Amino acid sequence: MPGHDAPTDxxxxxxxxxxxxLPAQTKVVAVVAVVAVVVLTPRGAWWVLAAQxxxxxxxxxxxxxxxxxxxxxxxxxxxFVVFAVLMPFVAExxxxxxxxxxxxxxxLIGGGTVLVKATIGVLAAVVLAATTGPRELLAGLERLRLxxxxxxxxSFMLRYVGVIADELHRVRVAREARGGGQxxxxxxxxxxxxVGTRFVRTYERGERVQQAMLARGYTGRMPALGxxxxxxxxxxxxxxxxxxxxxxxxxxxxxxxxx
Amino acid sequence: MHVPDGFLDxxxxxxxxxxxxxxxxVALRRAEREIAETGPALxxxxxxxxxxxxxxxxxxxAGTSGHLLGGAxxxxxxxxxxxxxxLTAVLLVQGLLFADGGLTALGTNVVNMAVVGVLVGxxxxxxxxxxxxxxxxxVVPAGAIGAFVSVPAAAMSFTVLYAIGGAVDIPLPRLxxxxxxxxxxxGVGEAAITAAVLSAVVATRPDLIYLARHLPAEARxxxxxxxxxxxxxxxxxxxxxxxxxxxTLVVAGGLSLFASADPDGLEYVGEAMGxxxxxxxxxxxxxxxxxxxLSGVADPWLSGSxxxxxxxxxxxxxxxxxxxxxxxxxxxxxxxxxxxxx
Numbered sequence: 066m067p068g069h070d071a072p073t074d075x076x077x078x079x080x081x082x083x084x085x086x087l088p089a090q091t092k093v094v095a096v097v098a099v100v101a102v103v104v105l106t107p108r109g110a111w112w113v114l115a116a117q118x119x120x121x122x123x124x125x126x127x128x129x130x131x132x133x134x135x136x137x138x139x140x141x142x143x144x145f146v147v148f149a150v151l152m153p154f155v156a157e158x159x160x161x162x163x164x165x166x167x168x169x170x171x172x173l174i175g176g177g178t179v180l181v182k183a184t185i186g187v188l189a190a191v192v193l194a195a196t197t198g199p200r201e202l203l204a205g206l207e208r209l210r211l212x213x214x215x216x217x218x219x220s221f222m223l224r225y226v227g228v229i230a231d232e233l234h235r236v237r238v239a240r241e242a243r244g245g246g247q248x249x250x251x252x253x254x255x256x257x258x259x260v261g262t263r264f265v266r267t268y269e270r271g272e273r274v275q276q277a278m279l280a281r282g283y284t285g286r287m288p289a290l291g292x293x294x295x296x297x298x299x300x301x302x303x304x305x306x307x308x309x310x311x312x313x314x315x316x317x318x319x320x321x322x323x324x
Numbered sequence: 325m326h327v328p329d330g331f332l333d334x335x336x337x338x339x340x341x342x343x344x345x346x347x348x349x350v351a352l353r354r355a356e357r358e359i360a361e362t363g364p365a366l367x368x369x370x371x372x373x374x375x376x377x378x379x380x381x382x383x384x385x386a387g388t389s390g391h392l393l394g395g396a397x398x399x400x401x402x403x404x405x406x407x408x409x410x411l412t413a414v415l416l417v418q419g420l421l422f423a424d425g426g427l428t429a430l431g432t433n434v435v436n437m438a439v440v441g442v443l444v445g446x447x448x449x450x451x452x453x454x455x456x457x458x459x460x461x462x463v464v465p466a467g468a469i470g471a472f473v474s475v476p477a478a479a480m481s482f483t484v485l486y487a488i489g490g491a492v493d494i495p496l497p498r499l500x501x502x503x504x505x506x507x508x509x510x511g512v513g514e515a516a517i518t519a520a521v522l523s524a525v526v527a528t529r530p531d532l533i534y535l536a537r538h539l540p541a542e543a544r545x546x547x548x549x550x551x552x553x554x555x556x557x558x559x560x561x562x563x564x565x566x567x568x569x570x571x572t573l574v575v576a577g578g579l580s581l582f583a584s585a586d587p588d589g590l591e592y593v594g595e596a597m598g599x600x601x602x603x604x605x606x607x608x609x610x611x612x613x614x615x616x617x618l619s620g621v622a623d624p625w626l627s628g629s630x631x632x633x634x635x636x637x638x639x640x641x642x643x644x645x646x647x648x649x650x651x652x653x654x655x656x657x658x659x660x661x662x663x664x665x666x
Contacts, residue, residue: 175492182330221368261524
């Protein structure tokens with residue numbers, strides 16, 4: 066069957082860039098580190114956060130990611146924006162009058178900070194997903210000593226999620242072609258029936274895959290996914306981003322604390 | 325319910341990360357024998373199933389649709405420990421590839437959804453099962469109640485974590501009330517979907533359900549084992565549940581209507597987000613991409629954040645009323661119903 070791994074190719078932006086060439090494990094560590102630094106930044110340190118956001122955005126540029134694509138993927142965050150907007154209304158502390166609303170000062174600062182931090186986090190994850198294929202990502206996680214069973218589960222998951230999503234889609238098309246399931250009486254039952262049947266098929270497929278693996282000499286250990294490890298230079302390059310973000314934070318702290 | 329970065333402070337995130345690592349370690353050890361027996365393919369495919377099922381929009385009436393969170397369902401289907409690994413895998417992929425849930429919040433999300441959600445769902449389902457007739461079909465109401473409880477339980481777990489290390493001071497009783505109230509409503513939808521999926525599985529392969537393995541498959545005289553199309557039974561139970569949840573939703577402000585009323589609309593958003601258009605494979609023009617993209621969009625729209633928002637609007641009283649309604653309706657559903665399918 067062609068297209069097994071097509072869905073995950075859909076997340077990867079297939080261009081060549083220094084970011085794309087970095088081994089996945091260095092990118093995972095770098096992204097987690099930079100997000101951790103951003104989260105560490107005290108609330109209301111606007112220009113520190115702005116500089117950190119600019120650093121991550123710069124990385125996206127170095128990775129040659131189309132701006133519109135990145136912006137569209139940031140929409141994942143959209144519902145959370147509403148939550149952050151609500152914070153000034155419900156938080157405690159002294160109130161400020163903004164137009165007709167009485168808002169919590171702490172809530173305004175806190176909500177804004179949370180919003181900015183979450184946006185930078187989403188941006189960093191978008192860059193990771195757009196520059197790292199799922200197979201590389203798995204190899205990277207394996208190199209980072211994620212338990213082998215979990216890596217195996219993840220690899221089967223990523224391999225088959227497209228197949229299963231495709232099947233569920235076909236079930237939906239078939240149902241709708243027969244006039245079923247648009248929120249009417251039988252809707253929930255019909256959709257759930259399709260999903261339930263899909264679980265049975267999924268399970269049976271899993272049994273077949275296991276049989277096939279045993280027939281081919283599977284002994285309980287998956288072959289290692291990874292190619293070579295990362296070189297020191299690659300680690301250094303990947304860690305430029307979190308280091309820069311940390312520097313910005315330290316400079317920001319040094320400039321504000323003494324006063 | 326996917327917590328983003330910056331929502332909890334760093335010490336709390338590190339602590340939840342440590343708890344998550346520990347819990348997943350225990351799950352790995354407990355599930356080891358099962359996985360050695362079945363191989364990693366089965367939990368892997370179950371994870372893919374949960375991931376894909378989260379993208380399916382279930383109509384819950386009035387043009388509104390919801391989607392599955394899947395913790396309790398996975399626990400009932402494949403057992404609590406494997407279920408925990410399955411949900412962890414799903415959260416890992418969502419966080420790393422779909423930016424859904426922050427990376428520093430990964431531990432928090434695993435604790436809330438993969439640990440608390442799965443374990444509470446499973447334990448409640450098992451407890452309820454004890455009170456029900458000893459037959460495979462009993463896992464349907466048991467699983468539904470487990471699913472119903474698992475959602476507010478995960479929300480409470482989040483509230484506790486927020487109380488410890490939240491980024492903004494929100495009055496705790498208000499946060500707890502809002503989270504509990506709204507997630508009771510979401511729990512109703514989760515229960516309806518879980519029950520519907522479970523009853524479809526019970527009708528075809530009850531032996532696959534972990535929680536029902538020790539129960540005799542239902543042997544009703546003169547009725548052959550039903551192949552596909554087992555869904556009619558679902559309707560009578562799920563329909564009032566759906567109505568109840570929709571009424572509550574509308575009262576709560578109808579905000580969820582904008583979330584995912586139209587599957588095609590969501591599909592469109594998925595395309596618009598670029599997940600659907602990037603692939604060049606000939607086969608990629610078809611659905612998997614489009615559907616795949618949904619998870620990135622659909623998931624947060626209904627699960628976490630919208631929930632939090634509307635939660636502020638929903639009172640605990642409203643949630644409790646919904647709960648009472650559910651309990652009453654479920655009492656009605658436990659009675660055997662005539663099956664009209666062939």
